[in-house]
Amino acid sequence: MATAIPYGKQHITEADIKAVTEVLRADYLTTGPKVDAFEQKFADYVGARYAIALSNGTAALHLCALALGVNQKSKVITTPITFAASANCVRYCGGEIDFCDIAPDTLTLDIEQVRKKLEAAPAGTYQGIIPVDFAGYPVDLEQYRALADEFNLWIIEDACHAPGGYFTDTHGKQQNCGNGAFADLAIFSFHPVKHIACGEGGMVTTNDEELYHKIKQLRTHGMVYQGDERLQENHGRWYMELQELGYNYRIPDILCALGISQLDRAEAGIQRRRAIAQKYDEAFRNTQIGIHQPAQGIGHAYHLYVIEVDNRKELYDALRSQGIYAQVHYVPLHTMPYYQQYGFKKGDFPVAEAYYKRGLSLPMYPTLTEEEQDYVIEQVKAIAG
Numbered sequence: 001m002a003t004a005i006p007y008g009k010q011h012i013t014e015a016d017i018k019a020v021t022e023v024l025r026a027d028y029l030t031t032g033p034k035v036d037a038f039e040q041k042f043a044d045y046v047g048a049r050y051a052i053a054l055s056n057g058t059a060a061l062h063l064c065a066l067a068l069g070v071n072q073k074s075k076v077i078t079t080p081i082t083f084a085a086s087a088n089c090v091r092y093c094g095g096e097i098d099f100c101d102i103a104p105d106t107l108t109l110d111i112e113q114v115r116k117k118l119e120a121a122p123a124g125t126y127q128g129i130i131p132v133d134f135a136g137y138p139v140d141l142e143q144y145r146a147l148a149d150e151f152n153l154w155i156i157e158d159a160c161h162a163p164g165g166y167f168t169d170t171h172g173k174q175q176n177c178g179n180g181a182f183a184d185l186a187i188f189s190f191h192p193v194k195h196i197a198c199g200e201g202g203m204v205t206t207n208d209e210e211l212y213h214k215i216k217q218l219r220t221h222g223m224v225y226q227g228d229e230r231l232q233e234n235h236g237r238w239y240m241e242l243q244e245l246g247y248n249y250r251i252p253d254i255l256c257a258l259g260i261s262q263l264d265r266a267e268a269g270i271q272r273r274r275a276i277a278q279k280y281d282e283a284f285r286n287t288q289i290g291i292h293q294p295a296q297g298i299g300h301a302y303h304l305y306v307i308e309v310d311n312r313k314e315l316y317d318a319l320r321s322q323g324i325y326a327q328v329h330y331v332p333l334h335t336m337p338y339y340q341q342y343g344f345k346k347g348d349f350p351v352a353e354a355y356y357k358r359g360l361s362l363p364m365y366p367t368l369t370e371e372e373q374d375y376v377i378e379q380v381k382a383i384a385g
């Protein structure tokens with residue numbers, strides 16, 4: 001193979017380029033109509049009432065934590081198998097992070113472990129949970145909602161890996177990731193390795209009107225522009241009111257135009273990802289290579305396709321030398337120096353650590369060709385099968 005095959009890759013079409021250049025020729029580069037249009041279209045796509053577009057997924061997490069009132073007294077649970085931002089957002093607000101182990105089949109936060117932790121702690125110890133739809137495997141948020149209600153907690157769904165994913169609830173209804181039916185807030189990222197690539201970008205979705213307004217306000221410095229929400233008298237049309245400390249976490253219209261154009265292909269992208277996964281599944285079934293097939297009723301979004309092998313490092317290095325850039329997701333967060341200073345250590349979460357030893361993310365993106373995938377399968381089987 002002449003060209004390198006990465007684990008993930010954006011897909012830019014002529015339609016995307018046209019959409020972006022149209023904005024460059026128009027009146028608004030930022031804070032214009034494309035932001036609202038992207039929000040509306042994304043909300044419709046996931047089935048949520050509200051969406052707020054932001055500069056990136058990490059900013060989305062930060063504002064969610066702020067809007068939910070995370071502060072120095074807060075304690076929040078998340079998974080160690082995630083990107084650092086899922087936990088860091090709580091630290092930005094001075095809150096404390098606690099981790100819980102993952103379930104070996106789904107590789108997402110193990111709800112039984114979370115329940116045990118909540119039951120063992122004095123009432124009121126924890127304020128929230130941040131489950132992550134790891135690799136695109138949708139967390140069963142109906143179960144999490146019941147648990148959260150029992151312990152009076154909020155939920156932020158980190159759905160960066162799962163736009164287009166769904167689980168099936170106890171009434172047999174498909175519940176899309178980020179639809180706001182169970183979680184208070186959900187967040188997404190439009191980094192180029194994710195499903196929808198804007199370069200940088202993020203989104204919050206929610207069905208909660210109050211949180212929606214709060215996050216919108218925090219996105220632009222904490223300023224209020226509309227008359228209704230002003231606390232003081234209106235001095236004139238120029239009068240904007242600074243009501244609390246916010247940030248500039250806006251996303252430009254240029255990137256929103258790209259996001260809108262990409263959303264047109266989102267469903268096709270998911271279908272292609274599922275077809276790639278099915279081909280990998282069939283190739284690796286009955287071999288030494290561990291696969292993670294979704295349970296009945298799960299609509300996996302396949303941001304990543306993860307396998308588990310005994311000789312992970314050997315496989316990673318060998319694939320690399322063949323031009324296949326597989327990746328490891330993730331080094332467990334609790335073993336990172338930053339989180340070790342808060343008392344976490346190796347051995348705390350054995351399932352996450354066992355997965356980290358064996359896990360590898362194979363190339364997974366809609367434009368991966370049949371020929372490229374055949375080559376990846378052949379190489380993986382030769383080294384680890």
Ligand SMILES: *Cc1c(COP(=O)(O)O)cnc(C)c1O
Pocket residue numbers: 056057058059082083085086132158160161188189190191200201202
């Ligand atoms: C990518 C990602 C983020 C952060 O998104 P950015 O847009 O890169 O800031 C957060 N959580 C998870 C699980 C991610 O994969």
